[in-house]
Amino acid sequence: MINQRDLRPKDMGRSDDQLIKLDNLMPLLAPFDKPGMEPPLTDPKPAWKEKYCTSLDGYVGIDTLTRPKSKEDEDEFVRKFLSGLEKIFSDANNGVLQPLLLSFEYCAKCNTCSDACHIYTATGDNELYRPIYRSEVLRKILKKYFTTSGKLLGGFVGADIDVNWETIARLGELAYRCNLCRRCAQTCPLGLDNAILTKEIRKIFSQEMGIAPTPLHTKGTMLQIKTGSSTGLSKPAFLDTLEFLEEDTEEKFGIKLKFPVDKKGADILVLHNAGEFMAWPENPVAFAILFDAAGLNWTLSSEIMGYDSVNYGLWYDDTQAKKIAMMQMKVAKDFGVNRVVVAECGHAHKASMISSDRMASDRIPVESCFPLLWDMVKSKRLILDPSKNNFPVTLHDPCNVVRQMGIVEPQRSILKAIAPQFREMTPHGVDNYCCGGGSGFAIMNSANFPEFRTQVASRMKFNQILGAFKGTMENTSLPKYICAPCSNCKGAMRGILEHYDATEKFNLQYGGIVELMVNALVSMKKPFLEFLE
């Protein structure tokens, strides 16, 4: 093990059992600053060490990256990586070639980007998580094998890394220690983006070597392409769920709800993250209540690929991303709606409006739910009573929606109108920090990865939340609501709150934005938010 202060990019090839050990995490804010409020970090189990690559920092992000049985397997692994590395600079990768080359070539190593990274900061500035650490390892490998200067001049141009199974496997793991939140890219004086390089590493692993975390690949994109949803929810099960929710809503709130499904002539097709139906069904219910109250002509689709907006391909595999985006667009087109509205899911926002925007021509227009919801509030089509939401509320900005799409104001305008005790996090808007669940972390639950997510990746967010609710935390009769209008962000919030037992101890609650809106509806006889009962 190396003291992280001495760690250099070329150490990735060392034979150590574990390169570094996390020990000096950024302190949490009150009331979590007292000893014993946080469970200590754990060591990987011996069985994991034997099976997976725990030699980076002890965590296992990629559960399909298993140790080789023979020397041949090892060599083959390295060979495949190198062949993938060559391909990211070939015409197989045209769609990112220019941005990739720019970020690859021009880093001035000025180190301006480090402090922007929540993971780097949360680990007490641990060298391993510095945004350019990973990029530099990739550069060194490429230089060593594929550039004339590297072959001739070696160490002089930085081609001084040992490349073996450990080097590559660690690099693969390290690509899953970055949330792809692109906050670092905002600060780079040269406009470079380390997240592009991170994603390229993930792509080499998936697209060339067939290695990706099971929750993203086998139980993610593959399952979605096969069944229509990464939750595995089939059409009949989906319809059953809706029926159940209708009955449940009537029973609880006396509202006769009917989800429009495959409605001919609908103006809007609403796309939810199907995970909402399983984990947070109140969210699609709230959408339905609001859209009906505002008199929109909308529908859900029960077509395969039509009832799940997710596209995990975005995080690790361009070919999967494209397949899914094209299938989803086809559903909307076949349906003949005028527009698609993406509900509260950040990466689905980006997938359907940004990433897939240049995949094909003649697209059905896609829009975000936030401007639409704000418009309902602004135009007073909803009769709302903000005093029903009279408790502290803060807003988490999903990176995909805010930093990567520029949808910043509508959601805060809503909160300012319906939540009298709304307060911002610091920083917020486009400068926000990732929730720690970004780029797949929220659903990656193998081995000890959830510990890395909650205690490291989400650490900055947790502090932001504690900061926003400062002075109200100890008052346990007062609920404090983290509005996280994104399925993955909610997953991360759930992780944090459970891990720190914060709901139980401090009445810290979380949910989306539509739930708050419905809660404020004058027509609601009783609170929509369960914790208010």
Add this chain to the structure above:
Amino acid sequence: MILSIIAYLSIVLFVGISVYKAYQFANMPFHGRMDLYPVPKEKGYEHGGSYYEEIAWWSKPHEVSHVREIIEMLKEIIFIKKLFENQRPFWWISYALHLGIYLLMAWTILLVIGAMFELNGIIVAANSSSIWGLLLFYVSLVTGYLGLAFGALGSGLLFLRRLFDNTLKKYTTPQEYFNLLLIFAALMTGILTWSRDLSFGFAREVTGNLVTFTPFAADGLLTLHVILVGIMLIYIPISKMSHYVGKYFTFHKVLWDNNPNLKGSDIEQQVIKASSFRPTTSWSAPHIKPPAAPEK
């Protein structure tokens, strides 16, 4: 003569290679969107917003301000704004180097103009009777002194900082030290050469000779200076110090490029063109079928 050839050649190569690099980047394949907010041309720039904040955004005109985009670009070029905002201590020395380079570029142009003046009988000196001659004299003095001082100071300090900063040290390759040393050496030989010529009268004479291919007696130091500057000018665009080219593309063609693929747009044409492209390389993972193979 040889020095004239070096001077011309290095400038031609500097410009030529830089333009060629730009041309190469400009001709790279059409890529997917990677916009990152705030985007200066957007109406909602102040809060980092975009046209997606509007309902039915596609049916409304996309309001953009190219003036704001240019202003933001100039702030970056002239002041290196992002570094100033995000890493002030580093900005001081990096900016000294960049400002030094800008001033020296101006100084070089002024020397050429000065040499032209002199060849046409207009004296460029403190006692010149021509107002232009006077102006040129003093402006050349200021840009030259400051340019050399800032440039040498900046490159020297950047070198030292890289050498002694524990973090930067780990990421700096020998080549990157070499880059800074080359600039420093080119500037130091300049300082040594011109410190014997505080009015830059000789510098103008040399410039005149270089420009007109007139042979002249150059001592060892001057020869070394011209050769080092020549090497530097040729080396900069082939090295990653050509980031002045890259930076245009990272901002304009990547982070600030958010033009949507609407019916009838340029983007749509490019999308159509790009989607007919058949790559010659394909990925090997089992879940990926070769691009040409039909879906089962």
